[in-house]
Every structure is written in C-alpha cells, then in structure tokens.
Amino acid sequence: MNSNRRRGLLAMLALILVLAAAFLLPARPPVPAEGNTPASLVPGPPGDQAFSLTPEPATLPEAVSEQPSGEAKQTVGAVSAEDSSEPPVQTGLLSLSAVYADYFRMGAAIEPEQTEGRTAELLKQQVNWIVAENAMKPDAIEPAEGSFTWERADRIVAFAKANGMGLRFHTLVWHSQTPEWFFRDEAGQAMADETDAKKRETNKKLLLQRLDTYISTVVGRYKHDISSWDVVNEVIEPGDPEGMRASNWYKITGTGFIETAFRAARKAGGPDIKLYINDYGTDNPVKRDRLYDLVKVMLEKGVPIDGVGHQTHINLEYPSTQSIIESMQKFHDLGLDNQITELDMSLYVYKDLSDVGADVPGDILQQQAERYGELFDALRTRKELLSGVMFWGISDDHTWLSTFPVVRTEAPLLFDKQLQAKPAFQAVTGF
Template sequence: MTVTKNGRRKLPARLARSLVFAAAILWLSGCSGPGGNAAPATLPPEQQESGGVSATAAPSPAAASTAAPAATASPEAAAEPAVQAEVPRLAAAYADYFRIGAAVEPDQLEGPAAELLKRHVNWLVAENAMKPDAMEPAEGSFTWERADRIVDFAKENGMELRFHTLVWHSQTPDWFFRDEAGGAMVDETDPSRREANKKLLLKRLDSFVTTVVSRYKQDITSWDVVNEVIEPGDPDGMRASNWYKITGTGFIETAFRAARKAGGPDIKLYINDYNTEDPVKRDILYGLVKDMLEKGVPIDGVGHQTHINLEYPATERIIESLELFHTLGLDNQITELDMSLYVYNDLSDVGPEVPGDILQRQAERYGELFAALRARKELLSGVMFWGIADDHTWLSTFPVARTEAPLLFDRQHQPKPAFQAVTGF
C-alpha cells in the first residue's frame, strides 16, 4: 500500500497547492488525518519531478499514503439514501479470487460509511491512525485509541486487517532523528558520533516496531513494514530520507527483522511503494528486495499502491510488475487503489457533477484492471481501495480542491458504473 512536488508548475498551481497544504496543516493540528508525501499515479513515467521525488514515477498519496485531508461529505451526502441491498456484495463477488478492502479513518466506523464497509469489504487498513506519528508521537508515549477502534471494528465484523505503516519518511515524529543532546542526527559530521547516532536510531526503531507488532500481532495479518524507500532520482535509487542518510539500508533490515521476531512466523511482512509499474522504479525495488532476501531479511511480499488515473498506467504494466515479484516467491497486494479523473498536471475541474462519459471511461478502465487481476489471481492476495466512497478521498484536495470521484461508490454511497464493471462478470 503507500503518497506531488513538481517544481515546474506555474504560479497559480503553486498558489493553489500552498493554500491546500496550509489548510491541511491546520487540520492536522487537531487530529490524525491524511498527511505525507504522496500523489496519485497520475504522472507519466517520463515526467521529471523535483523535491526528491522520482524522475520516472509519480509520487504516492501513502498517499496516500495521503497528501491532504479527505474531503468532507457534501450537503447532499448528509441525506443520502440507504446502502443498496440489491447490488452484489463486492467482497463476496471476489471470494474465489482475493480479499477486497478499504482504508478507513476511525470516524467512518459508524453511520452510513460503516454500513457500506460491512456490506462490501472483508479487509481494512488504517488511513492514518497507524502511521508512526499517530502511534508514538513522543518517545515512550504510545497512543492506541484510534488504532484500537479500527481493530475492534474489524474483529466485530469478521474482517481481516493490514497495518500501514511501521516505517515511512513522512508522518514520522522528529524525535526519532534527534541525538542524545537534541541535535539533528542528519547534520552530524563527526564519524564516531554519526556511528553512535546510527546505533541510537536503529535501537529506537527496533523498540518501536517491537512494541507495535507485539500489541497487534494477534489481530493484523499483513504489515507494511517499510513504505516508499525507492526514489530513482536520488543517489543509488534509494530515497534520501533521514532514515537512509543516517543508517543506509540498515533501517530496512532492522525493521523487518524486528517485526518477524516480535510477530512470529504467521504474520506477513511487506515492502510497500507507489508507481511499482514503472520499469525504472520497479527494477530498483526488485534489486533491493532480492538483495534483502539473499541476506535472510524476512520479506513476504510487495505492496503496490496503484494510484492510477483514467489514462495511466497501462494495465499490462501493473500485471508485469506483479509477475516480476512473483518470480521471487513473494506475495503481491494492491494496497491503495484509486483512480483519479485527471491526468498529471491537469488542474481543471469537471464541475459539481461528474459527466456520464467520464464515469463510463472510469468504469471501462476499472473493469479492464479487475478482469486482468482475476485472470492472474495467483499473483496477489488482496486489493485494498484507498477509501470506500467518493465523499472521503485525499484526491478531493490534491493537488487542488475540486470534484474527484476515484472510488466505486459515489458521494451518496451509491454504486457507480465502475462498481458494475468490477462486479458484473
């Protein structure tokens, strides 16, 4: 599962984005909402980016992994009709293929959104409530309430869970990267002190992973251990995060080994990233995973965020990536699926209501993708949507505030043509 920063946009786009992120910062100061570094996979692979983002691939929301707060329900959604009982149950339609899930926030676990989740998915992931800043905002001080609500809801409704995410360069509290004196580890130049900082950071990471995995190992079956560590535009193809600058790839090894030790052999451990269908980024990730496996690092699978749009990427590219990692004996999961109505660098707005022809294009593309996944069901164990309905999606305010409709259910929680395309087989 999972995620933006284009230095070439003109001033109006920059201004719009600044306003969006300012709003996001204010919003985040009061609760744990979407945040981070990610953008949808709306960039063509050749699109150059700045700010440490891939020169060959789109950023995630991990997005998504997520770059802005989810949209509030529209006034129309307040009086939405009941969940339609006559349409097929989404997860049930895929019972012979793979799990179907959705990312959620704790406040979606009651009311109409909860009813939609209960009817249509059998797998949940926390959109933000299990990211590092939500888990341990201050060293030694863990906050469990929001994460526990999601775990309890899943257990009460017979749903499985995946964890997102133990290690990420975004939404990680700054205390991780401070030395004993409170200085920034990354600024240290003395070799001996740099080595001491590395050991301290890895010790903190081991403690964090051990504590979190130990708490939820009985309830969560699949875990995003590290998220978004590949960046083709950075040296060696590794994202030049504080994690990497201080420890090299040591943080990846430490996190996976700690998770296995704390969780035992039954939980499944994943490395998660966006734009894994891009050949350049995919091959760097493949090389890293292969090297880790040869060192005995316990990686069970690869999470493919899969933030796509109406035109990019080709379905064949997605399948090719799943095939490649399958050759290593690994599982694949699609972890943050949504489909933007807009291609990269298109800052237009379709208007308050999405035109029917666009909804039909979206349906055809969703239908094509799921037909390909059904045909190769041996390649993956689950598909996780980054949300359940269009009234709550990070894309509504990223890269600008506008109408978005990336999921299978509309703002009134009714099935869209895309739903029919995915279930009508």
C-alpha cells in the same frame, strides 16, 4: 406633496405588493421523502435555482496520508454521524468481498470515525479487509518517545474484529508522518546534520535501537489481530543517489533501517504474519527494477520479506494494465506475494490541473468504469499473482485526491459522494 409624505406612500405601496405576492404565488412543491429519488438535486419551480435534497455532509479537520511526492496527503471527506436527510445505503447490491471470494480479498482504507454511521454500513456490506488510512502511522501511535496513543488504532481493530474482517497494517516505517524525535540525538540535535564519523555511528545505533523498540511494541500489540504489515513504505526514488529515497532513515542508517525493521517485525510477530515492502509507481520499469534489486539483496541476506505492496494510484489513462501485471509477475517469480494496497483512479492525467466541475460528466464515469473493468478482468485472470486488493477509501466523499495536487472535484472510487454505486462498481462486479 412634501418628501416625507411621498416616502410614506411608497413604503405602503411596497408592503401591499409583498402581501399580494405571498397570497397569489404558488408554494414550492414539497421535498420528496428520503429514498424516493436517487438524485441529490431536485428542481424547484421553473426558473428557480435547484435546491439540495441531500445537504453536503459536514467535514472533519483534514486528515493526512501519503502521496507520490512523498509529502503528506490531505484527505477531505465526510466521516460524520449519519444524517437523516441522506439517502440510505443501497441494499440488494452484490458484495465485492463475496463476488471475489474465489479470487482475493477486497478491502478499503478507513479512519476511526468511519466505523460508525452510513459509511460503516457500506463497509460491512462490501469488504472483508480494512486498513487504517492514518491511525496506525508512527506520528499517530508514538508522537513523543515512550508516549503511545492507541485509542484510534484500537477502534479500527475492534471494528474489524466485530465484523469478521481481516486487517492490514500501514505503516511501521515511512519518511513522512514520522515524529521528529526519532531523528534527534541525545542532545536534541538533528542526526542527519552530524559530520563527525564517530558521532554519526553512535546516532545510527541509537536510531536503529529506537526503531527496534517501536516496532517490537506495535507488532507485539497487534500481532494476533493483523495479518499483513507494511513494514517499510516508499523507500525507492530513482532520482535520488543510488535510487534510494534520501530520507532521514537512509541518510543516517543506509539500508540498515530496512533490515532492522523487517527483522524486528518478524521477531515480535512470529512466522505467521506477512511482511511487505510497499511503494507507489511500481508499474514503472525503472522504479520497479530498482525495488526488485533491493528486495533481492535483502532476501539474500535473510531479511524476512514476504511480499510487495503496490499502491496503484492510477488515472483514466495511465499506467497500462499490462504494466501492473508485469510488475506483479516479476516479484511473483522471486517467490513473493503481491497486494494492491491503495487503489484509486483519478479523473485527471498527470499534470492536468483542470476541474470537471461539481457534477462529473457521464462519459467520464463510463470511461472510468471501462478502465476499472479492464484492470479487474486482468487481476481475475492472473489471480495467482496477488492475495488482495485494498481501495484507498470506499466512497468519493472521502478521498485524498480532493486536495491533491489542487482542490477540485474528484471521484476515484466505486461509490459516489452519496455512497451510491457508480458505473465502476458495476464494471468490477458484473462478470
């Protein structure tokens, strides 16, 4: 038999086998209707790879937020419109804001896109307080001097007002996510590099004038809508000279930017808004005490500080709940309010770069639940110390920790990636 004829017979035999398989093999079972199962993965026929009932939601371009290193956080998350194949937002759950009505406000950080779709429904169900994750930072509001962009911030304000929610502002002054134009002199040179004493003083006055104008404009716009304001953020760094973060703000003005910021916010906003100095790691005695000393000096100068914001980015093991309470007690004794402003709980301890894998083990979720339960037991017991708890997100599909310090699975919040309540939610509400 010649080679051409042999190849033709083999091809015909292969076609017959394919057609036979199509008629004889059983069809894949149908996918259950939406809402019939809480699982995101449904097994196929024996030996077949699992297929997804709930496809991974599309992600928007990465947003930016703060992190303890002082660099910008990379937030990865789904903020797309509702997908018909996703499980519905759970009903019949307790509401965080209702359960804690006699204790303190409960809130979550959001992006403007999350004011629509399933995430918006979950927010309306669960919280009575929100904060902009990125849309109200200086680079978002005034990217170029005199050029204000309000649309994204306004969307969050409108969502809060439409749903009877309170608002925090984050943040008027920060060393990160601040446009470079703030720190350039009239000739476009970097102010921090100036060595001439007279020119340095001129630069200081110019920077403080710009800061005053910026804060007066922003606070003037939102003073009737936003009650709590992060005026300055992350100004303490024990490893830097004098324990103050060596930011451009500090290099150029010393602590003058802090005084100017608070005074400008009070003048523009009046006596009713509450003004906070916000930082991470406030449970650490060294950092806490340096912050305490700074605030005490500012108060003695008549700087209008109403409270301290404690970011509270914690993990499964650190810091201790007792240290969080002790820090709030110290500032409470100074006559100040406390707010937990950016709460989340990483699955990994400091410097652990491992990955638990796509499916978080049940024992880790239980450990997280117990830790959240312990923290909120303490906060309820000492409710006089604080006026609110703000989670840095509402569900695990949108968290900066997914890319910090490395890209990996994270699950730091009370609702999972499908917006379903986790054991941690039950621990926080089941008392």
